[in-house]
Amino acid sequence: MQPEIQPTEMGMQTYAEVDQDGISLSEIYEATRPHLLKAAILSISAGVLAYGVALLLPPTFTARTSIISPQQQQNSAAAALASLGALAGFGGGAVKSPADQYVAIMQSETVSNRLIDRFKLMDVYEAKYRVDALKALGSNVRISAGKKDGLITVEVDDKTAERAAQIANAYAEELRWVSNNMALTEAQQRRSFFEQQLKQTKQDLLNAQLRVQKTGFTSGALKSEPRAAAESYARTKAEISAAEIRMAMLRKTLTENAPEVQQQASVLGSLRTQLAQLEQPTNSPTSQDYVSAFREFKYQEALFDIFAKQFEVAKLDEARDGTLVQVLDPAVPPERKSKPKRSMIAASSALLAGLLSVVIFACRDLRRRRVPAANGIAA
Numbered sequence: 296m297q298p299e300i301q302p303t304e305m306g307m308q309t310y311a312e313v314d315q316d317g318i319s320l321s322e323i324y325e326a327t328r329p330h331l332l333k334a335a336i337l338s339i340s341a342g343v344l345a346y347g348v349a350l351l352l353p354p355t356f357t358a359r360t361s362i363i364s365p366q367q368q369q370n371s372a373a374a375a376l377a378s379l380g381a382l383a384g385f386g387g388g389a390v391k392s393p394a395d396q397y398v399a400i401m402q403s404e405t406v407s408n409r410l411i412d413r414f415k416l417m418d419v420y421e422a423k424y425r426v427d428a429l430k431a432l433g434s435n436v437r438i439s440a441g442k443k444d445g446l447i448t449v450e451v452d453d454k455t456a457e458r459a460a461q462i463a464n465a466y467a468e469e470l471r472w473v474s475n476n477m478a479l480t481e482a483q484q485r486r487s488f489f490e491q492q493l494k495q496t497k498q499d500l501l502n503a504q505l506r507v508q509k510t511g512f513t514s515g516a517l518k519s520e521p522r523a524a525a526e527s528y529a530r531t532k533a534e535i536s537a538a539e540i541r542m543a544m545l546r547k548t549l550t551e552n553a554p555e556v557q558q559q560a561s562v563l564g565s566l567r568t569q570l571a572q573l574e575q576p577t578n579s580p581t582s583q584d585y586v587s588a589f590r591e592f593k594y595q596e597a598l599f600d601i602f603a604k605q606f607e608v609a610k611l612d613e614a615r616d617g618t619l620v621q622v623l624d625p626a627v628p629p630e631r632k633s634k635p636k637r638s639m640i641a642a643s644s645a646l647l648a649g650l651l652s653v654v655i656f657a658c659r660d661l662r663r664r665r666v667p668a669a670n671g672i673a674a
Contacts (some may be wrong), residue, residue, distance in 0.1 A: 323657060330656035337652045342645030349640045354632035355452050358459035361624040362467050364394040364445040394440035394447055397470060401438050401449070404429065406469045414462060419454075438466070446623065456628035463626035471620040486609035493602045500599050503592040529593030531570050537601050538563045 400406065411417060411428050422428040435452040449466045453459035542559045549556050 322661060326657040326660035327653055329660070330653065334649050334652040334656065338645045338649030341648030342641040345644035346638075346641035349635050352635045353454055355454060355634045356456040356459045356629045356631075357450055357452050357633035358456070358463040358626040358629055359448065359450050359624070360463040360467065360622060360626035362397075362447040362449065362470070363621040363623050364397065364440065364447055394445050398438050398440050398447060400473055401447075401466050401470055402433075406466070406473065407432055409469055409472075410462060410465055413465065414458065419458075436462075436466075449626075451626070452633065456630075460626040460628045464622070467620055467622050467625075474620065485612070486606065489602055489606040489609050493599070493606050496595060496599045496602050500592070500595040503588065503595045506588040507592045509588075528570070528590045529595075529597045531566060532594045533597035533601055535563065535566045535570060536598055538566055 407429055408425070411425065411432065416422075416432060417425065417428045420428050420431040422431060437450040438447065440447050449463050451459045451463040451466075453462065538559065542556070542563060545553070545556050545559055551557075
């Protein structure tokens with residue numbers, strides 16, 4: 296029987312070195328060094344090829360415009376809300392800045408569709424459906440608002456420099472159009488309301504005048520006692536109507552427990568008490584029909600005067616409430632293309648090709664070196 300051969304210390308060390316999973320830096324260097332020249336050649340070839348492909352890509356131009364964030368003029372109603380200061384935040388939570396709102400307007404489908412029709416972008420982007428043109432326009436446009444300066448920046452990419460500048464400038468024009476034609480402000484609402492009330496009151500005033508004339512109205516009758524009573528009655532009734540309108544407008548924005556609402560309710564109650572006293576029967580010798588007709592005439596006259604003044608105030612607020620869109624830096628056709636950046640494409644391709652080739656060559660040599668060593672130990 297042959298004696299069992301014990302593995303020597305040298306044999307155990309060789310087996311451990313071959314069987315271990317780790318790879319030393321020296322092995323990587325030895326496997327890489329013979330292939331550096333080939334890797335360099337492949338890297339240069341890939342860079343040259345990528346640069347040639349980049350030459351075939353159509354150029355893209357980027358036009359840029361800067362818009363000062365529009366600020367609306369503050370009317371009387373807005374000033375009253377602003378006077379609340381920090382308390383105004385409890386009503387509706389955090390309020391977005393005007394710049395963010397105008398960025399959202401310019402990114403809306405309304406503005407995008409108008410630009411697509413204006414510049415015939417469906418033909419430019421070769422889009423079969425409008426939704427595809429909207430996506431293409433969205434990918435070529437970047438709109439942002441500065442956090443510190445509040446400036447709105449619009450960047451547009453296009454194949455031609457002239458069209459890129461025209462589209463960028465068109466965003467400012469569309470923002471101005473939306474602000475002036477589609478935004479229904481508080482001043483516009485008040486102007487529309489008082490305009491309707493003024494027309495109705497004017498017709499009522501004419502009807503009241505006709506009724507007074509039918510009762511035998513003369514210039515001498517104006518000097519009689521019912522004139523003063525009728526004027527006082529008409530003035531009080533007109534003040535009640537105006538107070539009711541103010542109360543209705545306050546209730547739209549404030550609660551019943553608000554001091555402004557309670558104060559207005561007190562004023563309204565006092566006026567109604569005065570009106571009730573004036574409506575009591577009078578012992579005047581003048582015809583009761585004439586007194587009633589004259590009261591109604593003076594009431595409609597006073598009411599017409601109040602509505603006319605409120606209408607003029609609303610018109611002034613509406614004129615000031617328009618949004619002023621100011622372009623700080625209008626877009627001009629760029630002189631240089633923004634992409635493709637051929638040098639960067641070539642450099643990135645060359646670097647990537649060089650790294651991949653080195654890794655592939657090194658892994659192949661390491662595998663070739665380890666397989667024979669492992670077979671020798673196994674034998």
